[in-house]
Amino acid sequence: MTKTAVEIHDLVVAYNRKPVLWNIDAHLPAGKIIGIIGPNGAGKSTLIKAMMGLLKPASGKILFFDNPLDEVRERVAYVPQRESVDWQFPVTVFDVVLMGRYKKVGLFKNPGKSDKEKAKQALEKVDMYQFRDRQISQLSGGQQQRVFIARALIQDADIYLMDEPFAGVDASTEKAILKLMKEMGEQGKTVIVVHHDLQTVMDFFDWVMMLNQRLVACGKTQDVFIEKNLNDTYGGKLTLLNEVGQILSKNQMPQREK
Amino acid sequence: MDALIIITVGFLVAFNCGILGSFLVLRKMAMIGDAISHAVLPGIVIAFMLSGSRENIFMMIGAGVIGVFVTIMIEVxxxxxxxxxxxxxxxxxxxxxxxxxxxxTAFADDVDIDEQCVLYGEIIYIPFNVWVTQGGLxxxxxxxxxxxxxxxxxxxxxxSFYKELLITSFNPDFADSIGIKPIVWHYVLMGLVSYTAVSxxxxVGAVLVVGxxxxxxxxxxxxTERLNKMLIYTTIIALITSILGYYLAFLLNVSVAGAMITISGTIFLLVFYLSNRYNKKVIMSKSE
Structure with a gap:
């Protein structure tokens, strides 16, 4: 039995009194790469935001290593959706990455040498150091996503919550992020990722949480990523069901590329 | 000497407004400045009625309270x-x-406040309103x-709080996630904007302060490509605005505040034209 990184208890979240998430109960194991999947409007981003305390749940609680977020905040890093910020904002790549240290730096102080060294290392990890002085508006979508990941990396956290890091990125960025995630998993870090591309679920994630306002399934990918659960999650959406069938049959075939 | 005083006050006002305005513009809340500067009017009148005095300090408190009130009202x-x-x-x-x-208008007889002055300001009278202490100093x-x-x-x-204001302007959700509360900095900024609008x-009056x-x-x-440069350029523009504005008003014998905004509006047009022509902001030519 592995340690539990995140524990979600009877979580209900509502917008305008309309519930978006119903009675979510889940244990997410530490040291795993965990995907949260589900159709549009299933509440995937809502779940992540509720976990980060950005939305106030109607009821329920969320614990990180058995503690509420406020007590272990520095162990949890958040990568918001790329579309959530204005990329015309007058800051450089390096400025954005340094923001990951702002809380640790503390009030009345500016980021020091060690913070800058950390930012440099994080940018090198995502292969973006040569772009450090660029304004963020001059980056491609994939590069923007790498900057966000670098900002989370310098937080030195144990749990990473990422909202759609693979959305709209180029193939090389996808590969780079995936490699980083696997490395983090090997270092015992927990990576929780909102994901929308069913084709890659089997390859990317050790563990998967299937969501459609209610929790459909949560477990090891090979155990829960099965036709019945996919039908329950994406139920009624014919085109998707078709796609699901294809994925499952593909997964049953030997994958020659590997 | 009077010219120097007027230009200095004009510059300081433009500086205060511009520095705070930079954050408002980046937060896409520029019109909050508009709201605050207008909403302070009842604050000024009520403060005057309650205190029966035209001492600036009372009016400022009254206006400041209403200024913060209107931001809370908008937020709610x-x-x-x-x-x-x-x-x-x-x-x-x-x-x-x-x-x-x-x-x-209802208490016009009791309230000796010039509407014109509240709305449009009169920077030209500033040198004559001298602060004399009780000892006659x-x-x-x-x-x-x-x-x-x-x-x-x-x-x-x-x-002191540059990085907190920066991070909560750029990415409030992320700021919140690391424990820097955006709402706190929102009210710090709004409080400062109210205070600045009033002072x-x-x-320059309640209308032109928005400019x-x-x-x-x-x-x-x-x-600009960085916030710190944006603040420096804003300061330079504020300086040019106050100097040229004063002399334009002097030459044409018109309102100084009006001339200042006209100058800064013209600078904007000029920069807008030039930046479109010469400096396409999107430069993707560097090697990937």
Missing amino acids: LTRKGKIPVDAAIGYSFTFLFAIGIILL HLGPTALWIVGLNTFIVLIVIL SFES LIIIPPATAYLI
């Missing part, structure tokens, strides 16, 4: 009432401004002290 309407923020701003400030107008123009103190506080806050209206909050930062925004 958008957050709880789910009203679009522009509609909430439009509702809040016209409503409060209308109350101010009613108070002003002349300390120079009162407005210079008021605006100077404002500048001092704006500088202290911006220099500026005597010089100083928006136009110099918007101009700087066109040509």
Whole structure:
């Protein structure tokens, strides 16, 4: 039995009194790469935001290593959706990455040498150091996503919550992020990722949480990523069901590329 | 000497407004400045009625309270009432401004406040309103002290909390996730904007203060890639605006505040034209 990184208890979240998430109960194991999947409007981003305390749940609680977020905040890093910020904002790549240290730096102080060294290392990890002085508006979508990941990396956290890091990125960025995630998993870090591309679920994630306002399934990918659960999650959406069938049959075939 | 005083006050007002305005422009809240500067009118009138005095300090407190009140009102309407923020701003400030107008006209006999002066300001009279202590000591123009103190506080806050204001402007959700509360910094900024709007209206009036909050930062925004440079360019534009504005007004014998905004509006057009022509902001040519 592995340690539990995140524990979600009877979580209900509502917008305008309309519930978006119903009675979510889940244990997410530490040291795993965990995907949260589900159709549009299933509440995937809502779940992540509720976990980060950005939305106030109607009821329920969320614990990180058995503690509420406020007590272990520095162990949890958040990568918001790329579309959530204005990329015309007058800051450089390096400025954005340094923001990951702002809380640790503390009030009345500016980021020091060690913070800058950390930012440099994080940018090198995502292969973006040569772009450090660029304004963020001059980056491609994939590069923007790498900057966000670098900002989370310098937080030195144990749990990473990422909202759609693979959305709209180029193939090389996808590969780079995936490699980083696997490395983090090997270092015992927990990576929780909102994901929308069913084709890659089997390859990317050790563990998967299937969501459609209610929790459909949560477990090891090979155990829960099965036709019945996919039908329950994406139920009624014919085109998707078709796609699901294809994925499952593909997964049953030997994958020659590997 | 009078010219120097007027230009200095003009510059300090433009600086205070521009520095705070930079953050408002980046937060897409420029019109909050508009709301605050109008909404303070009832505050000024009520403070006058209660205190029966035209001492600046009472008016400033009254106006400052209303200024913060209107930002809370806008916040509550958008957050709880789910009203679009522009509609909430439009509702809040016209409503409060209308109350101010009613108070002003209903008690016009008792309230010795010049509407013209509140709306458009009269920077030209500033050198004559000298602060004299009870001992008879002349300390120079009162407005210079008021605006100077404002500048001092704006500088202290911006220099001390630059990174908090930056991160909550750029990515409030992320700031919240690391434990820097955006709502706190929202109210710090709004409190400062209210205070600045009030201490500026005597010089440039409630309407034109909006121009100083928006136009110099918007101009700087066109040509900058980093926030600290945006603040420096805003300061330079504020300086040019106050000097040229004064001399334009002097030459044409018109309102100084009007001339200042006209100058900064013209600078904006010029920069807008040039930046479009020569400096396409998107440069993707460097090697990937």
